[in-house]
Amino acid sequence: MPMNDNTIIRVENLHKWFGLLHVLRGISFSVQSKDVLVIIGRSGSGKSTLLRCLNFLEDPSSGNITIAGHTVTTAPGIRPDQQKILALRLSTGMVFQEFNLFPHMTALDNVIEGLITVKRMKKDDAIPIGERYLRKVGLFDKRDVHPIRLSGGQKQRVAIARALAMEPKVMLFDEPTSALDPELIGEVLDVMKQLAQEGMTMLIVTHEMGFACDVADRMIYVDEGEIVEEGCPEDIFHNPKDERTHIFLNPLLKVQHIE
Amino acid sequence: MAIQRRIKRIHAIEVTLVWLALIAILTVALMFLNFSPAYVAEHWQFVVTGVWTTIALCLISIAIATILALLGALGRMSANPIANGISGFYISIIRGTPLLIQIYLIYLGLPQIGSQFRALGYDQLADLFTLTAFQSGVLALSLNYGAYMTEIFRAGLQSISYGQREAAIALGMNRWQTMRRVILPQGVRIIIPDIGNQFIAMQKDTAQVSVMGIWELTFRANRMARQDSKFMEMLLLAALTYWILTIVTSWMQSRLERRMAHAYER
Numbered sequence: 379m380p381m382n383d384n385t386i387i388r389v390e391n392l393h394k395w396f397g398l399l400h401v402l403r404g405i406s407f408s409v410q411s412k413d414v415l416v417i418i419g420r421s422g423s424g425k426s427t428l429l430r431c432l433n434f435l436e437d438p439s440s441g442n443i444t445i446a447g448h449t450v451t452t453a454p455g456i457r458p459d460q461q462k463i464l465a466l467r468l469s470t471g472m473v474f475q476e477f478n479l480f481p482h483m484t485a486l487d488n489v490i491e492g493l494i495t496v497k498r499m500k501k502d503d504a505i506p507i508g509e510r511y512l513r514k515v516g517l518f519d520k521r522d523v524h525p526i527r528l529s530g531g532q533k534q535r536v537a538i539a540r541a542l543a544m545e546p547k548v549m550l551f552d553e554p555t556s557a558l559d560p561e562l563i564g565e566v567l568d569v570m571k572q573l574a575q576e577g578m579t580m581l582i583v584t585h586e587m588g589f590a591c592d593v594a595d596r597m598i599y600v601d602e603g604e605i606v607e608e609g610c611p612e613d614i615f616h617n618p619k620d621e622r623t624h625i626f627l628n629p630l631l632k633v634q635h636i637e
Numbered sequence: 638m639a640i641q642r643r644i645k646r647i648h649a650i651e652v653t654l655v656w657l658a659l660i661a662i663l664t665v666a667l668m669f670l671n672f673s674p675a676y677v678a679e680h681w682q683f684v685v686t687g688v689w690t691t692i693a694l695c696l697i698s699i700a701i702a703t704i705l706a707l708l709g710a711l712g713r714m715s716a717n718p719i720a721n722g723i724s725g726f727y728i729s730i731i732r733g734t735p736l737l738i739q740i741y742l743i744y745l746g747l748p749q750i751g752s753q754f755r756a757l758g759y760d761q762l763a764d765l766f767t768l769t770a771f772q773s774g775v776l777a778l779s780l781n782y783g784a785y786m787t788e789i790f791r792a793g794l795q796s797i798s799y800g801q802r803e804a805a806i807a808l809g810m811n812r813w814q815t816m817r818r819v820i821l822p823q824g825v826r827i828i829i830p831d832i833g834n835q836f837i838a839m840q841k842d843t844a845q846v847s848v849m850g851i852w853e854l855t856f857r858a859n860r861m862a863r864q865d866s867k868f869m870e871m872l873l874l875a876a877l878t879y880w881i882l883t884i885v886t887s888w889m890q891s892r893l894e895r896r897m898a899h900a901y902e903r
Contacts, residue, residue: 467806467807467808472807474800474803476800478798480801480804481823482822482823491808492809492810496808496810537804540808541808
């Protein structure tokens with residue numbers, strides 16, 4: 379397949395086995411630069427595993443992953459090239475459901491940790507960058523606060539700033555609001571919307587259908603490790619081709635009143 | 638609140654009175670048993686001076702044991718069969734044999750190897766195997782406690798949630814960077830109280846190195862006691878010194894813990 383100029387992510391025939399469990403069964407898709415792709419599916423469908431394979435938090439069993447020009451090929455019995463995996467990780471920023479902020483560091487230290495340890499930046503050079511991204515997520519005033527004194531929403535915004543500070547080409551969000559109290563979800567989604575508007579390429583696994591509909595350029599619906607539906611939000615929500623998508627979305631549409 | 642605090646205070650006073658009563662009863666009993674306070678008053682300094690040797694032994698040994706335990710824990714958690722094998726072997730051997738035997742092996746056994754090297758003409762190597770009593774004591778205590786503390790370190794490091802590791806990996810950190818910047822700083826906080834407990838336990842185990850003639854508390858007490866057949870006086874004095882040392886160290890440990898808890902408290 380020739381690489382379109384604008385294609386920033388290409389996943390080809392991705393398989394993942396957990397022991398005897400076939401979690402991803404030949405996933406292929408691509409994402410254009412500056413696009414927002416939302417991945418939906420019921421729990422256990424493999425959507426989180428898919429996201430985690432992209433930066434090798436999980437090693438795929440086989441398949442090709444290309445992000446920002448770096449391709450890693452995996453096949454059974456072959457150990458993938460660690461340097462290339464590092465290139466993938468540096469091209470992607472990840473935001474976790476459970477935030478995973480470093481509790482022994484202040485908000486600012488969390489944000490600049492990658493710059494100092496991985497990019498070998500001097501602390502004095504890293505601090506302005508860290509402050510810029512804290513300001514971006516609206517938490518500059520919390521720069522010297524440890525995560526334990528932040529609300530869930532604030533923690534997740536610091537986590538987003540931490541990922542952004544590494545200046546990745548792509549942001550991966552793994553159910554970023556699922557661990558939050560309902561009243562704190564909005565502030566995180568607002569930050570994400572702003573990022574999308576600024577042209578960040580984003581892959582989002584979420585259950586927030588209203589938000590997904592709002593922000594997504596394209597959506598894929600994953601079921602039992604396969605992509606069963608792919609398209610723009612309107613098509614997925616209103617003209618699903620596959621019965622499974624319809625069954626999954628129908629109750630959600632009724633609850634959330636999506637037009 | 639005020640009433641609760643008063644009840645607590647009264648309880649503390651009651652407990653203190655019981656302790657004082659117990660000490661008084663024991664003292665009176667000792668007087669009837671031909672215990673000579675005058676002898677203690679005359680010779681206490683000779684024994685108590687040994688506390689500095691005891692403390693020095695402990696401080697050096699706990700420092701080395703901490704390093705050994707850290708290496709051991711990293712080895713235990715490693716996927717590398719050599720690192721894993723070495724640390725497993727070390728822990729098994731040390732935990733499966735008495736400290737006293739380890740002390741004898743190091744102090745009396747190693748020079749035997751040393752003399753063999755000397756016979757072969759490797760003098761410097763021979764010197765390495767011939768340790769002073771103090772060096773032998775430090776080595777034995779370090780090796781022994783290092784093995785026991787390995788499991789403590791391993792448990793502490795493994796208690797850090799896997800999400801922490803994943804966040805570090807996602808940022809692009811390698812395994813060593815993840816350990817040094819993310820896992821260790823959090824693990825150490827969890828481990829420090831346990832290091833304190835080991836330190837307190839070790840203070841009493843230093844008594845065992847007296848068999849090599851290190852002039853620490855037990856050796857001095859024993860030596861003076863033998864000379865004048867005043868075992869009760871001198872050994873009780875040594876025991877009392879260990880006890881006070883333990884109380885002081887425990888107090889310091891609880892203060893340290895409280896201060897560490899403040900570092901990222903609400």
